[in-house]
Amino acid sequence: MLQNFKISLMASKLLWIIFMVLLTPTFYAVFYNTTMLLEWNLFSISSTPIMFTLILDPLGLMFSCTVIMISANVLKFSTVYMKDDKFINRFTVLVLLFVLSMNMLIFFPHLIMLLLGWDGLGIVSFILVIYYQNPKSLAAGMITALTNRIGDVTLLLAIAWTLSQGHWNILHMWNLDENFYQILAITVAAMTKSAQMPFSSWLPAAMAAPTPVSALVHSSTLVTAGVFLLIRFYDFMSTAWWFSPLLLFTAVSTTLMAGFSATTECDMKKIIALSTLSQLGMMMAAMGLNMVHLAFFHMVTHALFKALLFVCAGSFIHSHMHSQDLRWMGNLAKQMPTASSCLIMANLALCGFPFMSGFYSKDMILEASMHYAHNMFMMLLMLFAVGLTSFYSIRFSLCVVWGTNNCNPYMHLEEDNSLTSPMLVLASMSVISGSLIAWVAPLKQEMMMIHLCEKYTPLVLVITGAMLAWAMSASSQKNESILMHSPMNHYASCMMWFLVPLSSQFTMKLPMYMSHNYLKLTDQSWLEALGGQGMSSFSNKVSNSLMISSKPMPVNYLMMSSVLGLMLMLVMI
Template sequence: MHTPLYTTTMLTALTILATPIMLTKTNQSYTNNIKLAVQMACIITTIPMMLFINNGTETMLTNMTLLTISNFNIKISFIMDMYSLTFTPIALFVTWSILEFSTWYMASDPHINKFFKYLLIFLIAMITLITANSLFQFFIGWEGVGIMSFLLIGWWYSRADANTSALQAIIYNRIGDIGLILAIAWLTSNMSNWQIQETLMHNFNDLMPALGLILAATGKSAQFGLHPWLPAAMEGPTPVSALLHSSTMVVAGIFLLIRVHPILENSKMALSTCLCLGAMTTLFTAICALTQNDIKKIVAFSTSSQLGLMMVTIGLNQPQLAFMHISTHAFFKAMLFLCSGSIIHNLSNEQDIRMMGGIKSTMPFTSTCLTIGSLALMGTPFLAGFYSKDTIIETLNNSYLNAWALMMTILATMLTAAYSLRITIYVQMKHPRHKPISPINENVKTLINPILRLAIGTMISGLLLTLTILPTKTIQMTMPMPIKLLAIMVTITGFILALDISNRTTTLTTPKQTMYHQFSNQLGFFNTMHRNTPNTTLKASQKLATQTNDLSWLEKLGPQGLSSAQMPAINLMSSQKGLMKSYLTTFIITTTLMLLLSL
């Protein structure tokens, strides 16, 4: 019924987004054109979303065949279902706010037009991935967000850290890409095309494609083992971090598992892998966030922790619930990064939370929104994070699944309150510890408007999504009171413990750093291991090549070895030793003696 309207509005939005890329300009109005294009696309894409909420109709658009090889077809195909119709306007809304913020944050950058163009291509790649109904299209979007993240993380390429962080991101994601390519190749051997919907109609009992898809999500969504690139990505400008963590790159891996969930749902091994991997990720990264001092890295580790929670939800066989957490998470995570960027910029590029303090007086608006974002991250009732996070933990409590994963997730929820409170105390409260001549000014429309917009989204998005898009996989609604209140109870416990520890450490002498503090502060010694592994390998290779190899083949068995072996025989057979001075001396003495005797 509404198929033409769906396709027309979505394709119109994509055309509007692509237009500024074609019309490259060098003047300052180009940034405003890009922001306006994203704003218009956001408004247009709300029309099909509201139609879907009202009527519940979904559609697919397949109108172009790219390539036909014997009986295998590659087609361009778009899908307008609950996931794409809901997430596209959310991603556009968040990007609109980030672009507006960027006009203030990157105002002094000489290449701001190129920066905006990169952000726009980043967004288009993500929308390509979200709306793809073909594995070929999906892979284009997947690689698109990967390469754009590489370019944007390394934006300040004159800094060595930015270059290494960008390389780190792309290399870790190549490992995930191997998993996706293997899964696609395995599916190709059993299918006549790459249409996702047609692929999911088959019953797959093989574990191989599921493990490939999980590996792909592990790399892209920074799960445990392939997580170090995510905190390193903070070397990019703050708008890049905000877009990367809220609605593009890192949620692509979880979105992949949501999109192809029918392949996973019949495999207990695959679901258990997701559950345990997610639980390990959410706890480990929460522990790492506890002792970081860089404000952006704390927020980055919180993203990785929330991605672990989404992976746990996939393992619970609840993809719609994971999608809901992606949608609510986008608002408050983008706002946390924009507030961090406002603080960093106003404090003359200071990122260490120990050098902040007292900004609730000097930057009241930023401080208020940072508090709202931290409360939403903790799962405070009636903010965005509560509606999805609380439901996930309730579902986990009522499942007949791994008690170890449940315990890890509950501990991570407690630690979320601790590191969120740590940001609040160090950054906003007590006396200022920053430089006294900081030019603090937050009375700028391009700073206030985007953060305010995201703050409103943080406060109402959870309720709106709960009322409009309910999970089709029903979850248990009746449960004992302690189970119902467990999430909020552990959050309050973590909050009180963190407050007590903060009071103790600020009023008493700080105790000596323990091994546990070093474990958390050194990111579980991952960086040390990553440096030691190539160092040890290179040293072993050097010894093998120079000492063992050369010594054996050159000096023992090779030319030098042969000559050395023949030396004793030469010495026995000949009295000539090559000692020229001795020979001359002997010759002169002998000649002199003969002359004397003859006379």
């Protein structure tokens, strides 16, 4: 009966119902700026209570609504993208578990309870990355799982160090001698989950998962879990003097590295993954500049237009026989007008074009960083990263939407209702969400007075990057970047500043060599000779030699059985 029940057709409707139910408490919490905390005492260990804690605050409810709405649209899109898959029901259940794990992470402020959602995200993401069950997917899944396990271990260490406080509620932390270790462990956990340097290589590798999974992973679930964890812990972690400078340095490095890598990439999904990495760096940089509410604002708007970008890219990939190469696509403005229009809107929001959702969040971060006293060098690097974002986004659009068509002329390009309806919903939210949140949500951002030149600087950089991409596209048939001309620069850019070999082959070579020698010298030699297999072989040889040497007489068999019986009785005594 379960085989015939189509879970994939009902999952999207179920999430829409949950979204509509969740809207009422969200509006109430945001409008009155109230936080509800529910606690149940489960049991106590030597006077230390183990509490089940549930927090309903404006930030958590808003982000949960965003996650559920994006998941509903992605599952609707997956009914077309994964329609030929035999195990689509299993895929849908895994995606629902993914959404459940993220909501557990949002609503549980208790460190041990939060670990359920944190580990759930890691386990389900590994299963989804290896979904296609080929060597490439397995390699990508292992890099994803092993890198995220570093964050899991550091979070477990933070739980152990928090034991001295007598509770694990992240809202009630106080200053102790172990604070340095706690803050460092939670920072490393957040950096691994959000793929900050030097843990960035797993994020493009996770593109081996199906495109609907990528739309969830890179928009509102797995990669934003680290950012949301830092937002929850920010009041406690900002007490360390080194926390903000460290976060700012790693975030700006990640943003620059991802921007440079995206300018030379030709894989469609990998470009979008690198743009996710760049925007995650922007969120972390905002927290490094003590603008935690603006980081949350950008996280919500980014989730909406990045999910739209992946849905549009997935429709192009589905129509081109699941090819992800940009150079094989082109002239889709006439053949797939709805998807092309939504792709352009998503890219404009990503660049921070005026009055799109990304404009309200990203420009506010840049303007606030110019308004307050911050490091000038880091500011210049952030502004340069904005120009890079515009460059690779416009290059992406020019190549796919208006470039020459290089694919097979017999391609069947279609825009099914299950493809266009999620696009239109996410596109409308990508336009209105920025202004809506800026007007309604309590972001605690005071009025800023900045010079007109500083106000126009982000817009000038966006236009400059777009013009450079246009000029290079018009002058080169191959749509090449300047970084492609030098082999060293090209390899460094495509390998994310050599993070990919350094974090995979380089680190795994020595342990693999040692484990292989251990397997040959110990497990397959001495342990087999001295263990059960060796003893069994030895006893067989001894018994066979005894039977061959003895004459086949009944007395001999009786003698041997009596001797064995006596030996057994002595052993039992």
